[in-house]
Amino acid sequence: MSNKAVSYAGPGKVEVIDTPYPEFELKDGPGVNPANVGRKVHHGVILRTIATNICGSDQHMVRGRTTAPEGLVLGHEITGEVVEVGRDVEFIKVGDIVSVPFNIACGRCRNCKEGQTGICLNVNPDRPGSAYGYVDMGGWVGGQAEYVLVPYADWNLLKFPDRDQAMEKIMDLTMLSDIFPTGFHGAVTSGVTVGSTVYVAGAGPVGLAAAMGAQLLGAAVVIVGDLNEDRLAQARSFGCETINVAHGSVEDQLEQILGVPEVDCGIDAVGFEAHGHGGDAGKEAPATVLNSLMDITRAGGAVGIPGLYVTGDPGAVDEAAKKGALSLSFGTGWAKSLSFATGQCPVMKYHRQLMMAILNDKAPIAKAVNAGAISLDEAPRGYAEFDAGAAKKFVLDPHGLISRN
Template structure:
């Protein structure tokens, strides 16, 4: 099969790899028809993780079931399925609680497994023609008839849409809330979209990329350009000096200041400043336990200079962690099916798998207009 393989920092190549296959009776084999490039893929692409050369990337996947293991009961050959990026077993303590992003069995010694991701188990990614899905009955979201007509919407259920929604769940966004979101990338845009779904009265999106801020404005959010560093003042002005009721961090540890310098604590401390006393903050941007290529000692250990005193004094609350996709993907799928939402509005490019290396390069460079890339294996 053709697959996108990580060879080292900023070195990815599409090449022939051994076909994915059924390995256990609970497996499902999927022919991938859509697979997204995610912002978190760029951490690995840039060499900022422990990703091993030779592995296949890709954790946002959708396709058609072409083979099932002998113990698979619910999923059938021919089903179109979207795969949550987190791989769960379905029977461990965390999976039983709905915390499939922190499965205790799929990545022994760690909580959580994923396709094609550093430190998340040995599983191959889906930026390929075929993908093995462990525990297929649990991990496959079977899509309704006619799903191929909305495939670019449904593939967003693998990660980006549930992750944006998860940010609002962690922040406990409620009808009538004022919400500030740091980051106008795909996750931030989906958090803004989700805030509106949940009935927020005012949604503010803070970033320095004008093309992405323009997308936020198209869905009715207030775009705040922080290029000159006046974002905090603008949020406070729009909220009458009180600060937002809720805030979402959708950037992560590689966030940059107005000079394009990495400042890992920037968005977190800005949220402490712009969320009101007793407000809540949801953090879904990726922060890692260690970053060997960081510039200072704190960052190398995955630590930051956090304004904890101000956070404590304001009585704020914070929720963190990757999205438990299965907690959200089914009801979000129904919204897509009934034309209540259309998350594919963030897609900027639809490309064949063979163009993935070029797409990674341009997406990593934050080229103007490169918001969300959907790869189409087999085309």
């Protein structure tokens, strides 16, 4: 059977390629760790992809800002229909429509048993934690494709309770694979509760998801900061306050909104390609957001960091940043007794409760992030427009199953 997929073709380029139909074995290919080649996946399923989204994390690779090899099949945000089940799968059935957590987890190791599925010990020989179609993540083939293999299916997959309802809300449900739980995780780990004041750095899809997550948790005020006016307008569309960080200090603008220059909870939804604030807004300054959050988060507060940071960035502004070393004012964090939470979101910790919020009309996340469906063949255009700052979440529809209404 044929299969088409989106692959990284060098800095600034993606292309749609013909790629092998999945088998229940991890084959050699771009980015596959040699220790994983030949790994049997009888515990997996093959999905016909219904929706697979372009993520800001993908953009880091496509910009050439990681060590990703050319030819890597992209995509870690996957929703699909089960078309084949492996020999050892017990509970997932052909025909089920499911959400795939972006982090691959075995369900057997110490970390998985403790709910830390973002740092599974058994799926990536390089380091704890894995993901589909991502550099240094073990080489599991990405899901921006017509068909994709999902390992440890009984453990990883979230089955939607009703097929027709799932297809009706598919543009919301596709956000459960990554950005909605990731944003929500940022809000949870920053300590958001009823009455909190919250600052979200970054109005991309994860930042907007964090803002909606903070609202669901009962925040009194959610303020989103960015340089992109279209993305800030998107944040205002569902009740957030906004500040343009190019227009002056974050503290001063917060004080104009809140009466004080600080918030209870800070969230970094930007990551390692951050730019400066104020007069330095056009320059890349990777530690800017983290240092700003330490300044504006109240003493005793917490900073959630769902934004991506890496240990290898060939395009970084200095030698230290190329290795993931940033000039942080850690003394500020220490003096203020701040707590920090970093790393991959453990998607399974949140995805079922967020699914229920979606199915019961409590979380219109697709509208919040301005999601729009395009065909798989249109992926290069979607990547280019997203990279240019489009205030939109691009959802790829490989089989034409999503309504364009």
